[in-house]
Amino acid sequence: xxxxxxxxxxxxxxxxxxxxxxxxxxxxxxxxxxxxxxxxxxxxxxxxxxxxxxxxxxxxxxxxxxxxxxxxxxxxxxxxxxxxxxxxxxxxxxxxxxxxxxxxxxxxxxxxxxxxxxxxxxxxxxxxxxxxxxxxxxxxxxxxxxxxxxxxxxxxxxxxxxxxxxxxxxxxxxxxxxxxxxxxxxxxxxxxxxxxxxxxxxxxxxxxxxxxxxxxxxxxxxxxxxxxxxxxxxxxxxxxxxxxxxxxxxxxxxxxxxxxxxxxxxxxxxxxxxxxxxxxxxxxxxxxxxxxxxxxxxxxxxxxxxxxxxxxxxxxxxxxxxxxxxxxxxxxxxxxxxxxxxxxxxxxxxxxxxxxxx
Numbered sequence: 159x160x161x162x163x164x165x166x167x168x169x170x171x172x173x174x175x176x177x178x179x180x181x182x183x184x185x186x187x188x189x190x191x192x193x194x195x196x197x198x199x200x201x202x203x204x205x206x207x208x209x210x211x212x213x214x215x216x217x218x219x220x221x222x223x224x225x226x227x228x229x230x231x232x233x234x235x236x237x238x239x240x241x242x243x244x245x246x247x248x249x250x251x252x253x254x255x256x257x258x259x260x261x262x263x264x265x266x267x268x269x270x271x272x273x274x275x276x277x278x279x280x281x282x283x284x285x286x287x288x289x290x291x292x293x294x295x296x297x298x299x300x301x302x303x304x305x306x307x308x309x310x311x312x313x314x315x316x317x318x319x320x321x322x323x324x325x326x327x328x329x330x331x332x333x334x335x336x337x338x339x340x341x342x343x344x345x346x347x348x349x350x351x352x353x354x355x356x357x358x359x360x361x362x363x364x365x366x367x368x369x370x371x372x373x374x375x376x377x378x379x380x381x382x383x384x385x386x387x388x389x390x391x392x393x394x395x396x397x398x399x400x401x402x403x404x405x406x407x408x409x410x411x412x413x414x415x416x417x418x419x420x421x422x423x424x425x426x427x428x429x430x431x432x433x434x435x436x437x438x439x440x441x442x443x444x445x446x447x448x449x450x451x452x453x454x455x456x457x458x459x460x461x462x463x464x465x466x467x468x469x470x471x472x473x474x475x476x477x478x479x480x481x482x483x484x485x486x487x488x489x490x491x492x493x494x495x496x497x498x499x500x501x502x503x504x505x506x507x508x509x510x511x512x513x514x515x516x
Contacts (some may be wrong), residue, residue: 164256177231179393238379265372477507
């Protein structure tokens with residue numbers, strides 16, 4: 159299934175530079191003026207996973223297929239976007255289509271890169287974007303709850319919309335919604351402000367190792383859990399190096415242990431409660447993304463709907479046992495392969511082979 163992340167923020171905070179780094183492309187314009195991006199740029203990025211590399215080697219697979227994450231570079235929003243300022247309505251509609259939002263926050267000084275505000279203030283900048291999304295949601299909710307459209311909603315949908323409207327109007331934290339509603343219902347509501355969010359603080363090269371006053375102020379306000387500290391420019395430079403040894407040496411020189419992409423993927427999977435299972439054989443080894451707590455038939459359906467409909471059993475080996483026993487045959491001989499039924503909850507890293515009726 160993968161997932162789709164929309165990169166949003168004020169103009170000139172580094173969204174397109176980050177997008178180019180993540181997708182290892184120059185697809186997005188990165189110009190020093192607001193609204194240089196109007197239509198969203200979309201990049202499909204393979205998710206690096208050392209486990210898949212090991213499975214390919216063990217199974218002597220002809221093909222290696224990573225699971226993917228989609229990044230959408232959405233043009234810069236400004237104050238008044240919910241009322242159409244700066245092409246805001248068009249930009250906000252692009253955000254509705256993503257699973258999670260990456261808030262790109264400017265945390266660097268620069269005389270060369272124009273700033274839409276007079277000062278650098280990451281907390282204020284995030285609050286501008288969040289306010290515009292809330293205002294857009296209020297307008298959407300009011301339309302959906304009017305007499306003409308209300309009849310198309312079920313009771314759960316009405317309750318959710320009314321609760322969101324109450325929370326926004328009372329200026330309360332939207333996180334309390336998760337105590338009353340399931341995450342999937344919030345995501346499927348089509349509302350902007352209830353989407354899961356990651357915060358990416360974009361800083362300059364000299365601040366990479368320890369951060370700066372801007373990142374400290376931001377983390378003091380919004381916490382570390384969903385916050386990532388990167389230099390989009392440095393990430394771009396890393397990805398432009400073709401040789402892995404060069405990349406490793408460059409990262410070591412700057413004391414960067416993990417790339418921004420890997421950090422985003424890890425936090426993105428946690429945020430959306432996703433995990434990975436594998437299929438592996440001589441033809442191909444492949445990674446698949448599913449929701450945590452998914453049953454074996456749902457995992458099978460990720461491969462093909464017929465697998466889910468005709469599901470019989472899942473031959474299951476943990477990744478660790480598969481590697482230790484060098485594949486399916488010896489895992490079976492060692493008693494590490496299990497036959498799991500319809501109620502089995504797939505674990506992260508499981509290597510699966512499905513039996514099904516056609």
